[in-house]
Amino acid sequence: MKQILLAFTLLILVSCEGGYRSGVDEDQFSGYWYQNKAEINVFDLEQYRYGEMREGTAVMIFVTEDFSKRNQVKLDNPEEAGADARKVMKLNMTREFLTGVYPYNTMLSVFTPVYDDENAFKIVASVTEWCGQSFIQMNWKNGSYKAQLFSYFESEGDQELKLEGASEDEIFNTIRLNPNLVPEGDVRIIPSLIFQRFSHIPLKVERASISKRRLSGDHEELTLEYKTINRKLVVQYQNFFPFEILNWEEIQTKADGEIERTIATRRSKELLDYWNRNSLDDEELRRALGL
Template sequence: MKFQDLKFSLLTNYSRALLGWSSLLLVLLSACGPEGRDGVKEEEFAGYWYKGLAEINVFDLTQVRYGEEREGHAVMIFVTEDFSRRKQVKLDDPSGAGADARKVMKLNMMREFVTGIYPYHTMLSVFTPVYDEVNSYKLTASVTEWCGQAFTQMNWKNSGYQVKLFSYFESEGDQELKIDAQPEDELFNLIRLNPELVPLGDVRLIPSLIYQRFSHVPLSSERAKISLEELRDNTNQFVVNYPTLKRTLTIQFKKFFPYEIISWEEVQAKPNGDKEVTKAVRRNLEMVDYWEKNNKIFEPLRKDLGL
């Protein structure tokens, strides 16, 4: 082999090796820290959400049930926590979980209201990755009242949601299915991360799990149109319209970080043309490590929250 050919060969091999080490270094660096969703500003986000506190929002609720408006309250709790991507549960030991550990924005949303003599309690939980560019890892929803209870769980696996539904109704009980679409319920979390993450235009969504339990429609993906409207007082709103379901969801939020949720409204058009309107308007917000305040001496704090 000539010297020039040997020199070229050595340089080529060196370049390939250098490129390989550079690629490996990038992988290692990305594994050591958050990759970051587009639009999530790490320093700003961490300064608000990584202080060991939860944001508790209390809303005045007007809930339509059985054709009548019911007065009650809703609570939306936003908090970040360490989550197992593989097991899809909250981690007990994040430091020992290695690459399986993921930061999520968790929403726990409760509604409480009374229908005649008996009460209703609903709870929705949504676990949305802060840094991974994928749909929410997990969603659960439950509805309990004196007639019985219903529960739904959705887990993001193999590019789709593995769904299990349980209900005391014969026609709805114990189902398993797969749905490949974005859940409506994660829109609240995407707004909190950055409203720019919410898709606009024609999309396919899985309607709210609480709506599905109340309406008794089959759980599936539906065509929807999402639009963004600018309001006054530094407030914007997303409008989600389902033409087939004749249902519209409107979410109002502050247009600047941390993008607080101000109100939400669901409008359902009935076959006779009447409209049923469920609405929640926020009246209190507190940052609290509520899990550390479970003794009786802390019960007066509920009054501060308006509960």
């Protein structure tokens, strides 16, 4: 009864400002994602950088939280926010690898509404290494993204952009909601912000195509292929709830025909309230995850 009431209340709230997202099974979704725990996925990473393959680790943390649609931040007191409160699926994704003597650390955060039929409310990406750091934030406002880019490179400097399109970085969250929500066919889409930082191409909407296919057993594969920047993203996932991400691959074809592949293969998964596990004794949990 409480779940029915929650769904009805959310339907009223989102109908005031936009469409209600269909395709999310509320009973399944709430039973798994509203346990006050995050799903931590650890991947073995083969990251192509500077013409060579680097071994590293990627972590994808999926968790739901209460979010302010107006201010686009996590709510401290959602019960006081009224119609401004939204449930989002948050992905925090990190990559760690070495390039010679110095390390690379990247982080991507994506906040996708669970019940609003809209693009991700907010997407943030950062890259840090010994040369410096770069940071991008995109906020979904009035049918487009307001993007702010900060970089230590003179040629890029600080930029403000307006982008009208969906984002590649949201695909992982949308798969977790329901893979059927990811459209197939030709799309206009913003490439991965981490890829944009690594490649230093202009940040803009590109033309691409999305396709899906059934693999053996209970696995499916989604392929996003760009028509303009010689990039392909391939994601394999389970075709049943909660639609776990099993591995992903980025393929870049350079102007001379050389192919660069970045591959992430899942090593471990755990449901964990990690924000409450911050003592020295809790470091054993990292070892259990293979970190």
